[in-house]
Amino acid sequence: MAVIRTVTLAPGESTGWHYHPAMVRAVLLSGVLTRVFEDGTVKTTQPGQFLTELPNQRHIGHNVGRETVVILANYQQRAGCPLVVPAAPTEQGAAAELAVVAQTLSDQRITSASGDRAG
Numbered sequence: 001m002a003v004i005r006t007v008t009l010a011p012g013e014s015t016g017w018h019y020h021p022a023m024v025r026a027v028l029l030s031g032v033l034t035r036v037f038e039d040g041t042v043k044t045t046q047p048g049q050f051l052t053e054l055p056n057q058r059h060i061g062h063n064v065g066r067e068t069v070v071i072l073a074n075y076q077q078r079a080g081c082p083l084v085v086p087a088a089p090t091e092q093g094a095a096a097e098l099a100v101v102a103q104t105l106s107d108q109r110i111t112s113a114s115g116d117r118a119g
Contacts, residue, residue, distance in 0.1 A: 001079055007071040009033070009063040017060045017089045023076045024053040031069030034062045034100055040092035042100055058087045060097060064104040 009015065009031070033045045038058040045051050051071075053059065063069040075083050089097065 001077050003075040003077050003083060005073050005075065005083070007069075007073055009061065009069040009071075011063055011066050011068065013063050013069075015061040017058060017087050017093070018084050019056050019058045019087050020053055020075065020084060021081045022055050022078065024073055025076070026051050026053075026071050026073040029070040029072055031063055031067045032065040033069050033071065034064050036060050036062070036093055036097045036100055038090040038093045040090075040096040042096055058090065058093060060089065060093070062097075062100060062104075064100065 006029075007015075007026075011031075027050050028045045028047050030047050032047075033051075035043050035045070035051075036059060037043070043051070061069075061071075077083060
């Protein structure tokens with residue numbers, strides 16, 4: 001059974017660590033999505049790009065941009081299974097997520113500082 005849903009993340013928002021019991025195939029409609037996986041891998045998806053999340057693969061999605069992230073997701077679910085299950089991050093995943101968030105904050109400070117000087 002396929003379940004189609006739209007997932008929206010405001011700027012600065014995240015999905016929280018989670019996994020899906022079944023495969024998810026999706027397309028990013030707007031914004032820039034940065035995902036961190038349990039093994040520490042970081043993937044950035046741009047509007048119009050497709051993404052796949054494997055069953056039981058822990059991950060978190062972050063909207064580190066200034067535009068709302070909108071994802072059109074197709075969950076390949078069995079009847080009665082949840083679409084999303086909250087999960088704790090692995091050590092590698094948590095370290096990679098911290099680096100993503102720190103880099104985002106640093107980029108925002110640089111942008112803000114150069115914007116202040118330009119005025």
